[in-house]
Amino acid sequence: MTSDELGMYAEELIYNYEHPKNKGSMGSPDAQMHEENISCGDKITVYLKIDGDRVTDVKFDGTGCVISMGTASILTDFLKGKSLSDIEAFGKDQLLDLISIDPGPVRLHCATLSLRAIRRAVFLKEGKPMDRETKEL
Numbered sequence: 390m391t392s393d394e395l396g397m398y399a400e401e402l403i404y405n406y407e408h409p410k411n412k413g414s415m416g417s418p419d420a421q422m423h424e425e426n427i428s429c430g431d432k433i434t435v436y437l438k439i440d441g442d443r444v445t446d447v448k449f450d451g452t453g454c455v456i457s458m459g460t461a462s463i464l465t466d467f468l469k470g471k472s473l474s475d476i477e478a479f480g481k482d483q484l485l486d487l488i489s490i491d492p493g494p495v496r497l498h499c500a501t502l503s504l505r506a507i508r509r510a511v512f513l514k515e516g517k518p519m520d521r522e523t524k525e526l
Contacts, residue, residue: 399490402459409458411465415448422510426498431457435465435506439514442473449503456496460488461503468507476511479504480522501526 415421415436423434431453438446447465451458467487468476484504485491492500505526512519 401463402455402488402490404459405462406455406459409449409462411448411462412450413448414450415446418448420510420514422506422513424502424506424509426453426457426502429454429499431499431502433457433461433502433506435461435503435510437507437510437514439473444468444471444473444476447507449506453502454496454499456492456499457502460484460500463488464503464507473511473515476507477520479508481526498526 414434415438418436419439420437421435423432425432431451433449433451433453436446436448436450437444447468449461449465451461464484464487468479471479481497481501481504484501488500505523508523508526509519512523
């Protein structure tokens with residue numbers, strides 16, 4: 390990836406940080422989860438409306454850096470309409486492809502915070518134990 394391409398994708402994260410989609414709480418969610426990144430202080434709560442096996446709405450609320458909050462905006466928009474099994478299968482590599490940047494090892498937990506929260510909410514809703522990949526996000 391060229392520095393121009395990296396800058397363009399970084400701009401998208403910044404835009405989503407400054408103008409977040411799906412930010413706010415949700416009344417009567419079907420699933421929700423709160424996560425914190427203890428190394429930097431980022432905090433997020435995700436809310437999901439589920440109809441059958443599909444996520445019909447996703448919202449998030451929280452505070453954090455450009456990477457964590459920008460990614461949450463992009464990810465929640467992407468996951469609307471997806472099945473619960475699609476979300477369970479959506480991992481770190483797909484997330485990094487979605488946001489189009491590699492945050493590096495130090496900031497990886499910032500990028501994956503919203504995905505970890507969403508996947509944990511889905512596993513809890515389905516009464517399934519959390520898988521290893523989710524624990525490692």
